[in-house]
Amino acid sequence: MLYIGVDIGGMSVKAGLVDEKGKILLKDTVVTRASAPAEEIVADIAALVRSVAERGGAELSSLGGIGVGSPGSVDDAEGVIRYSCNINFVKTPFVRLLSDMLGVKNVRISNDANCAALGETMFGAGRGARNSVTVTLGTGVGTGIVADGRLLTGNRSAGAEGGHVIIKAGGEVCGCGKRGCFEAYASATALMRQTARAAERHPDSLLARLAKEQGIDGKTAFIAAKQGDKVAKRVVSTYIRYVGTGLVGFANVFYPEVFIIGGGISKEGDALILPLRRFVRRNAYGAEFNPPIDVVAATLGNDAGVIGAAALVMER
């Protein structure tokens, strides 16, 4: 059975013909006309899907379905994009529109981060896990949750905002205006702030010198730590403890087989993943009686969205 996965982005829309093993057989893109009327954006996507199916030699009527990932607030059950910051979708009944235009019945939609999490879980770093939490450590902290093989998004798909779980009541102010959110400690932005503070307090450290010479980004502390700088090592280990604290919280609720770490910071690889795995295994509730929880880096990269969107419409 073949499926089509669509990944809507602010600049371009990607569509891929995907087989039941999550392999992309053929892929194409179209520019997102972000400020066009919603119906026209959907029509562009319908044309893209039609072209991908045709070039892949798949009849639309023989497809297993079409899955779509969109940025913004999506009501999965209703198939509606409620709003999207950068694209002109407002209460757009996306599933109905696309389904009508193409005559395909099995059309589903979810938030793009949820799709990526589902893709990684079924066909990427999660290798078919039934339960996973994907945590994206970027400008903010995103989470995608798979529970018993299905995306968990809550009432009206308003949940899965794990970046705003409070891990330190009364702590750092978060971008959302509240205090102590996971995101305020575990995002790349938070790591940069932690790095800047440490550099300021320890002006003679290698960390401070790197910060001064090259500016600070999410890599600065990891680079200096690798060169043996004690201040940087402390920044990294504290940061990892914060990330781990959030993961342990999720572990105690979801007890997933695997945590999948994505986003810019995940590129640090073993320097991040290994201590994080140790932290989770040491601190998850009941870990001594239960199967070990794995922590791995995401592997699908930019394809996660297309593959995960296709996975939305696969039977399981």
Add this chain to the structure above:
Amino acid sequence: MLYIGVDIGGMSVKAGLVDEKGKILLKDTVVTRASAPAEEIVADIAALVRSVAERGGAELSSLGGIGVGSPGSVDDAEGVIRYSCNINFVKTPFVRLLSDMLGVKNVRISNDANCAALGETMFGAGRGARNSVTVTLGTGVGTGIVADGRLLTGNRSAGAEGGHVIIKAGGEVCGCGKRGCFEAYASATALMRQTARAAERHPDSLLARLAKEQGIDGKTAFIAAKQGDKVAKRVVSTYIRYVGTGLVGFANVFYPEVFIIGGGISKEGDALILPLRRFVRRNAYGAEFNPPIDVVAATLGNDAGVIGAAALVMER
């Protein structure tokens, strides 16, 4: 369709004949022979089920199924009780044993707290919600999670331990040995500790006088607060903020229609529930764009276990 729900306790086992609306038509109990061989305990339960069905005029073969709630660590998917502190179950294949003894195929089991949460959600305070989190504020803090109409328990049913989500990294030591757990701030035990500290710091307060005269329990601060004592009011509002902080974390992940509050502290009623509801609605992520989340007190009392166990085997 009729179902039988079984609620295993350390002292007695309750079984009820339950209809599809969650109404108990007939109920009976038997003493738990907690230290007998596991097979004998199961045989006692089988006899109880048989008798309840018979007296209710229901043939075993015509039942929709038998659901069971057990204390301890249960693997729902395998139907196995891994261990139970007070009853002689060790890796007991409960579902297979009971199913064989009674010749009933649709037998399921879960942890007793999960069953109570499912019962409250479908037939009690949750009035049929698809997504709920039940939080029991007792000696510890228990959680039961319903996501999209189904109990969420994680890999090997090792999850749903929301009492051990960290809400204040580096904070109070919890009974589990870790720091900052929700339970260490929101349990009745935690409230008693908070009460004792406040009484000590403010020896002239009504709170301190009550504590001295009657000893401290989970009600002390609420009683003094109702009589206008400022110190007690502060204890109560701080405690409610802690409970609320945990609920907001769950809200941001699960976005349930309803939080159901059980356990001894829930008997405070509106003095607890109303400020908690306000806190959750004010602080849940995206609450301004999404349906309001309700917070209610549990209503089924001791019947929640039997009703929820029966709900395990209902189609939905």
